[in-house]
Amino acid sequence: MDDVLSIAGETFGSRLIMGTGGAPSMRALEEALTASGTELTTVAMRRVDPSAQGSLLDVLRTCGIKVLPNTAGCFTAGEAVLTAKLAREALQTNWVKLEVIADERTLLPDPIELLDAAEQLVDAGFTVLPYTSDDPVLARRLEQVGCAAVMPLGSPIGSGLGIRNPHNIELIVEQATVPVVLDAGIGTASDAALAMELGCDAVLLATAVTRAQSPALMAAAMRHAVEAGRLARLAGRIPKRRYAQASSPWEGISG
Amino acid sequence: MSSEVPGPDVVIVGAGVIGLVTAWRAGLRGLSVTLVDPEPAAHASHVAAGMLTPVSELTYGEEPLLRLGLASRDRYPEFVSELEDVTGMTTGYRADGILQVAFDRDDLGFLEDLRRFQESLGVRTEALTGRECRRLEPLLAPSVRGGLLAPDDGSIDPRRLTAALLAAVGRVGGELVRERATELLVERDTAVGVRLANGDEVRAATVVLAAGPWVCGLGGLPPGVVPQVRPVKGQVLRLRARSGLRLRWCTRGVVRGSSVYLVPRADGEIVLGATQEELGFDTTVTAGGLWELLRDARELLPGITELEFTEVNAGLRPGSPDNAPMLGPTALPGLQLAAGHFRHGILLTPVTGDALAETLTTGVLPDVAKPFTPERFS
Numbered sequence: 001m002d003d004v005l006s007i008a009g010e011t012f013g014s015r016l017i018m019g020t021g022g023a024p025s026m027r028a029l030e031e032a033l034t035a036s037g038t039e040l041t042t043v044a045m046r047r048v049d050p051s052a053q054g055s056l057l058d059v060l061r062t063c064g065i066k067v068l069p070n071t072a073g074c075f076t077a078g079e080a081v082l083t084a085k086l087a088r089e090a091l092q093t094n095w096v097k098l099e100v101i102a103d104e105r106t107l108l109p110d111p112i113e114l115l116d117a118a119e120q121l122v123d124a125g126f127t128v129l130p131y132t133s134d135d136p137v138l139a140r141r142l143e144q145v146g147c148a149a150v151m152p153l154g155s156p157i158g159s160g161l162g163i164r165n166p167h168n169i170e171l172i173v174e175q176a177t178v179p180v181v182l183d184a185g186i187g188t189a190s191d192a193a194l195a196m197e198l199g200c201d202a203v204l205l206a207t208a209v210t211r212a213q214s215p216a217l218m219a220a221a222m223r224h225a226v227e228a229g230r231l232a233r234l235a236g237r238i239p240k241r242r243y244a245q246a247s248s249p250w251e252g253i254s255g
Numbered sequence: 256m257s258s259e260v261p262g263p264d265v266v267i268v269g270a271g272v273i274g275l276v277t278a279w280r281a282g283l284r285g286l287s288v289t290l291v292d293p294e295p296a297a298h299a300s301h302v303a304a305g306m307l308t309p310v311s312e313l314t315y316g317e318e319p320l321l322r323l324g325l326a327s328r329d330r331y332p333e334f335v336s337e338l339e340d341v342t343g344m345t346t347g348y349r350a351d352g353i354l355q356v357a358f359d360r361d362d363l364g365f366l367e368d369l370r371r372f373q374e375s376l377g378v379r380t381e382a383l384t385g386r387e388c389r390r391l392e393p394l395l396a397p398s399v400r401g402g403l404l405a406p407d408d409g410s411i412d413p414r415r416l417t418a419a420l421l422a423a424v425g426r427v428g429g430e431l432v433r434e435r436a437t438e439l440l441v442e443r444d445t446a447v448g449v450r451l452a453n454g455d456e457v458r459a460a461t462v463v464l465a466a467g468p469w470v471c472g473l474g475g476l477p478p479g480v481v482p483q484v485r486p487v488k489g490q491v492l493r494l495r496a497r498s499g500l501r502l503r504w505c506t507r508g509v510v511r512g513s514s515v516y517l518v519p520r521a522d523g524e525i526v527l528g529a530t531q532e533e534l535g536f537d538t539t540v541t542a543g544g545l546w547e548l549l550r551d552a553r554e555l556l557p558g559i560t561e562l563e564f565t566e567v568n569a570g571l572r573p574g575s576p577d578n579a580p581m582l583g584p585t586a587l588p589g590l591q592l593a594a595g596h597f598r599h600g601i602l603l604t605p606v607t608g609d610a611l612a613e614t615l616t617t618g619v620l621p622d623v624a625k626p627f628t629p630e631r632f633s
Contacts (some may be wrong), residue, residue: 026485029577049535056533057483105511109396158512213315213372 003230007179008095008127008148010066012039015196016226017068017181018219019206020044027210028111028215030059036209036219041065042097044072045087065198068123068129069096075110079119084121086177096121097151097204098130109156111138115145122146125135131183134164136171143178151204154195158207160187173199189218189225196229197237200211258324265615266449266459268436268473269296269466272413272600273593276608277421277463282427284616285455289457290598291449292466296396296566302491304518304526305413305601307331309377310405311507312598313352313369318376319626320579325378326623328407329607333444335411337578344419347412347520354504356395356402358387358554362509363400370403370595380405392504393503394556399567404479410518413601420536432457436466438474439590442486446589449473467573467600467613468536476615480587482632483594486571487610490529490544493566498514500558508549517559523563531572538569558631569614572597581629582607 004011018038023029033041041060048056060067069087077100100117104111109132121128127148128185134152142150148198155161156193162185163169173180179202182195186205195203195244203226212218265281270292308314309324314605335348346474357363373380381404389395389404434451437487439462441447448458463467464470469487496502502519518526530544545567552559575581575595581605584591593611596603610624 024316025578026483026574027578031574037283048533049537055535058483069259248348 004054005131005179005232012202014039014223014226015202015230016192016223017042017202017204018065018209019070019204019212021047021072021206022210023215024210026056026059029056029210031061032062032209032215032219034219035216035223037223039065040068042068042070042204045069045090046071046073067091067093067116068095068097069093070131071099071117072101073251075102076100077113077115078118079219080113080117081120081124083124084117094125095127095149096129096148098128108138108193109133109153111135114138115141117144118142118147129181134168134172136168136175139172139180140175142177147177147178149179149181149201151185152182154182154191155182155185158184159187160208162187162191162214163198166194169195169198169200186222192222192225193232196226197232199204199233202226229230256456258406258529261450262460263289263430263461264459265289265461265463266621267463267593268449269464269469269594270420270431271298271465271467271468272296272300272417272420272423273596273607274465275417275424275560276461276604277465277593277611278429279420279423279427280608280612281615282424282429283378284612286615287533288424289432289448289459290424291425291432291434291457291493293433293435293437295421295431295433295451296414298571299570299600300413300417302489302568303413303601304319304491304516304528305347305411305416306353306505306507306516306518307409307411307534307602308353308405309505309599309602310373310380310408311355311403313373313378314578315372315374318621320599321376321378322600323579323623328409330609331409331411338416338419338423339555342422344415346415346419348409349505350407350409350410351409352381352404352406352504353408353507354388354392354402354404355507355509356555357400358398358508358510359400360515361512365509365512366401366403379407390503392506394500394502395506396555396557399555408505412520413599416601416604427451430529439476441475441477441587444513444588445545447586448453450475460498461589461591463591463593463611464617467594467596468571470592470594477587479633480585480590481592482576482581482595482629484581485499485533485574487574487597488534488537488569488571489529490567490569491526491531492545492548492564493568494525494527494559494562495565496525496562497524498541502556506555508551508555510554511565513547515548515551517556524565526560531583536571538571540567540569544612546568560590573600576632580607580627582627583620583622583629584628586633
């Protein structure tokens with residue numbers, strides 16, 4: 001089946017986008033990324049040295065995974081724009097996962113700074129993938145300023161609380177004309193499958209894998225969950241009913 | 256024009272705690288040893304807090320490292336008393352337990368999960384309520400939710416330890432050359448020595464690389480022989496307690512998901528650390544790094560702001576691909592490694608010295624060290 005994820009004209013066979021934060025070791029990370037089958041992985045630009053040997057970026061190069069720099073740790077539009085520009089210079093990519101955080105306790109996005117930064121970066125020629133709250137209005141505004149995807153959260157970063165407002169995610173999916181990536185809050189495989197069943201085009205997760213007891217095993221679980229959820233979405237689920245309906249017909253059965 | 260010095264049995268590149276212990280233990284076995292380092296014990300060994308915490312720092316996927324850490328921790332009392340006897344110096348060694356505390360409910364959940372994992376591996380820790388934590392350590396904030404006591408973990412002062420090791424190396428006739436090694440000398444597919452920055456060569460039957468994160472930067476290394484070691488920056492503060500405000504326990508804390516530790520010394524010094532940053536060879540001390548450490552430490556110990564601030568440093572932990580050390584022979588004859596100890600260099604000092612002394616004299620790693628052969632990556 002030729003069902004690829006397409007973002008800003010680039011296609012990916014895998015609908016699982018990985019983050020790297022919290023990995024216990026470089027070797028564990030490499031094993032997890034390989035098991036996940038991901039083709040796109042996000043890296044915090046404020047927390048890596050692009051030239052370092054044996055570093056995270058080295059691992060991604062070895063695995064042949066496209067790097068999506070992110071602006072984690074930025075609290076204002078100005079900081080995020082600057083970080084994106086430094087990332088473009090260091091990594092020779094126009095792509096950026098835009099993250100503008102409101103406070104350290106919740107790590108929720110600051111919607112006003114986010115929209116401001118998105119606008120500036122789109123104008124500067126970036127392919128912008130914003131990490132946003134699960135607000136359908138904000139998602140629409142981000143799309144309107146020219147973002148290449150919208151990435152609503154399921155629940156706060158690293159919380160593993162899953163998708164707290166599936167209805168909003170459905171509303172975002174319904175209206176979006178760019179890919180919707182469920183970003184943040186995934187705790188286990190069923191959360192990732194649910195995101196895909198709700199119609200998201202991809203799932204982005206990190207902690208659920210990197211802090212699992214066995215990261216590589218959980219990465220494989222996520223890979224299967226994303227594939228299963230996608231297939232279920234394409235297949236079309238049955239309507240929910242209040243009462244039973246026998247799966248084999250009664251009619252025509254002779255007594 | 257290069258001049259040759261008469262060759263020892265072993266030349267060790269790097270005189271941090273790992274190079275020093277290797278030199279001492281090899282010397283005790285009757286090997287002649289030369290250490291090469293422009294600044295002995297000046298990097299990670301100088302910055303490290305010196306926690307001996309294989310149990311408190313247990314991490315999923317690192318079970319083999321726990322075994323090595325426990326072996327080394329259990330070796331410490333005898334190792335220290337031998338070192339202190341030989342040199343007449345003290346090391347600040349303590350083995351009276353580590354208190355690990357949680358700040359909020361999520362942090363307590365993390366410690367509960369850690370305790371289940373520790374128990375599943377048969378290591379002993381004791382769960383404490385917040386009240387019990389404060390009874391042990393009255394300086395703790397009332398908001399501390401609970402904790403774990405690892406009664407057999409401990410700490411040592413790495414600066415005293417390396418000073419004693421340097422003296423002990425002298426006692427066994429080890430030589431220290433204060434120069435930088437620039438190149439490994441390889442002849443007929445065998446390591447035969449190193450060239451120094453001043454052009455001199457030190458030739459030896461065996462070359463041991465113990466240069467931490469700089470181990471891969473040595474010239475002349477055949478490709479693939481030394482697995483990648485990356486620098487992982489850690490910022491560490493040193494404070495000093497005036498009378499009355501003495502921290503009793505070596506305390507680790509989890510504060511809103513991030514880790515912090517405070518290691519008290521007998522003379523009133525408290526070492527507060529540490530950040531963990533993947534920024535290459537950068538050793539800049541940053542406002543943000545210090546702020547995060549002080550913020551978290553203050554949540555656990557409100558009185559910390561009264562202490563005198565004495566020192567701040569950033570060091571580089573040598574991180575191997577799996578965070579475990581690489582000990583013993585490589586694929587290149589004549590070349591051995593004692594590198595990549597990451598966060599556990601001080602803890603693993605005794606076991607590393609023993610393992611390297613054994614493989615340098617017999618060619619065979621002791622059983623406890625066998626899983627840590629550098630060849631596991633090939």
